[in-house]
Amino acid sequence: MITVIFKKRNFERKVLLQKDVLDSIVSYCQMKHPNEGILILKGKSKNGEIKIDGLVIPPFNYSGPTFAGFPHSFLPFDMSYVGIVHSHPSGSAEPSVTDLHNFFGLVSLIIKSPYNDESIFAWDSNGNSISLSIV
Numbered sequence: 001m002i003t004v005i006f007k008k009r010n011f012e013r014k015v016l017l018q019k020d021v022l023d024s025i026v027s028y029c030q031m032k033h034p035n036e037g038i039l040i041l042k043g044k045s046k047n048g049e050i051k052i053d054g055l056v057i058p059p060f061n062y063s064g065p066t067f068a069g070f071p072h073s074f075l076p077f078d079m080s081y082v083g084i085v086h087s088h089p090s091g092s093a094e095p096s097v098t099d100l101h102n103f104f105g106l107v108s109l110i111i112k113s114p115y116n117d118e119s120i121f122a123w124d125s126n127g128n129s130i131s132l133s134i135v
Contacts, residue, residue: 011047011048011049012048012131013048013049013050013107013124013130013131014048014049014050014130014131014132014133015050015052015107015109015122015130015131015132015133016049016050016051016052016133016135017052017109017120017132017133017134017135018051018052018053018134018135019134019135021052021053021054021055022117022120022134024055025039025055025085025109025111025120026111026115026116026117028055029087029111029115030115032063032087033087033089033113033115034065034089035063035064035065035068035089036063036064036065036066036067036068036086036087036088036089037063037068037086037087038058038061038063038068038069038070038084038085038086038087039055039056039057039058039084039085039086040055040056040057040058040075040081040083040084040104040105041054041055041081041082041083041084041085041105041107041109042054042055042056042078042080042081042082043080043082044080044082045082045106050082050083050106050107052082052083054080055085056081058070058074058075059071059074059075060074065089066090067098068086068087069102072104081104081105082105082106082107083104083105083106083107083108083109084104084105084108084109085108085109085110085111085120086099086108086109086110086111087110087111087112087113087115088110088111088112088113089113090112090113091112091113091114092112093110093111093112093119093120093121094110094127095108095110095123095127099123100125100126100127103125106124107122107123107124107130108122108123108124108125109121109122109123109132110123117134120132
């Protein structure tokens with residue numbers, strides 16, 4: 001019998017969001033208000049550090065006052081997708097059960113109304129908060 005031992009490395013996850021990307025998120029969500037807005041986050045992840053440096057408007061996205069989504073089957077294969085960001089016009093930044101069930105990538109950012117630099121938060125697939133820094 002052969003025993004294989006895998007080293008499990010636990011990383012403290014953190015998100016680094018470029019300021020110009022945050023400005024684009026804020027503008028997009030203000031434009032979509034009172035409906036939710038949704039965007040795909042592009043970047044790189046290494047050793048638990050997720051660097052976000054771009055955005056993609058998902059093809060065929062749809063939204064309303066309490067929902068936003070897109071069909072994943074129309075996305076081209078792209079290893080630079082690290083997650084999604086969507087807005088909550090209601091003013092809460094907590095992920096809903098639906099948000100967690102539709103989790104995409106490594107991180108989910110939620111920006112709440114009134115959409116400014118202090119109203120964006122990062123979450124993992126279990127609904128735990130992740131440290132977010134604007135760079």
